[in-house]
Amino acid sequence: MRKLVRRTGALTAVLGGAAIALSGYQAATTVFQDWPAFETPKQKLINHYSYFTLWSNIIGALVSAQYAVGKRPARLAFLRINAVTMLVITGLVYNTLLAKTSIVEGLGKITNPIVHTIMPIAVPALWLLDRPGAPTQDVTRNSAAFAFAIPLFWAAYTFNRGIRTQGYYPYDFINPTILGYPTAVRNVCAVGAVTAALIGAMSVAERALTKD
Numbered sequence: 001m002r003k004l005v006r007r008t009g010a011l012t013a014v015l016g017g018a019a020i021a022l023s024g025y026q027a028a029t030t031v032f033q034d035w036p037a038f039e040t041p042k043q044k045l046i047n048h049y050s051y052f053t054l055w056s057n058i059i060g061a062l063v064s065a066q067y068a069v070g071k072r073p074a075r076l077a078f079l080r081i082n083a084v085t086m087l088v089i090t091g092l093v094y095n096t097l098l099a100k101t102s103i104v105e106g107l108g109k110i111t112n113p114i115v116h117t118i119m120p121i122a123v124p125a126l127w128l129l130d131r132p133g134a135p136t137q138d139v140t141r142n143s144a145a146f147a148f149a150i151p152l153f154w155a156a157y158t159f160n161r162g163i164r165t166q167g168y169y170p171y172d173f174i175n176p177t178i179l180g181y182p183t184a185v186r187n188v189c190a191v192g193a194v195t196a197a198l199i200g201a202m203s204v205a206e207r208a209l210t211k212d
Contacts, residue, residue, distance in 0.1 A: 009067025016061035056086035091120025
């Protein structure tokens with residue numbers, strides 16, 4: 001089982017890392033089609049890596065790399081929770097709300113399925129696969145609380161960046177220019193509620209998988 005976890009972790013880390021890098025290359029070398037006009041490669045890269053999708057995939061690739069080398073330090077349990085919950089949310093939001101209106105071109109035909117579907121399935125599956133032989137539980141009161149830090153920071157960063165870019169937000173459902181701040185904040189809170197529910201589901205699954 002350990003070999004399977006390590007090999008799966010290596011494959012997922014390479015796949016996720018490649019998609020993250022290739023999507024960044026495409027973003028930096030493609031004319032930005034939205035407003036405001038991000039013109040320089042630096043501006044386009046900052047914009048690209050400001051998406052929740054990319055944050056979740058970066059964390060997922062890092063956690064997969066930990067599994068690949070046989071490491072899962074207890075102090076980073078919150079990061080493994082982040083990898084699972086953020087990627088599941090990425091997959092759910094994209095495939096239920098955004099996929100039908102998304103225009104996928106060039107390298108995106110390769111990277112889009114990886115970051116929006118494959119990684120959101122593979123990383124949670126990898127976590128479940130690892131749990132029966134894990135020396136410690138990942139989902140504790142402290143790790144669950146810390147797992148909210150990165151999504152909250154992303155939300156604060158996104159609202160602040162929206163102000164600094166005169167109204168650019170990566171997703172319409174958190175765009176206060178369109179929705180107003182009460183609705184945008186409410187939608188962020190809804191994502192937080194889904195995160196809490198997913199952490200609860202992880203806790204139940206973990207207890208079931210580690211039961212003697």
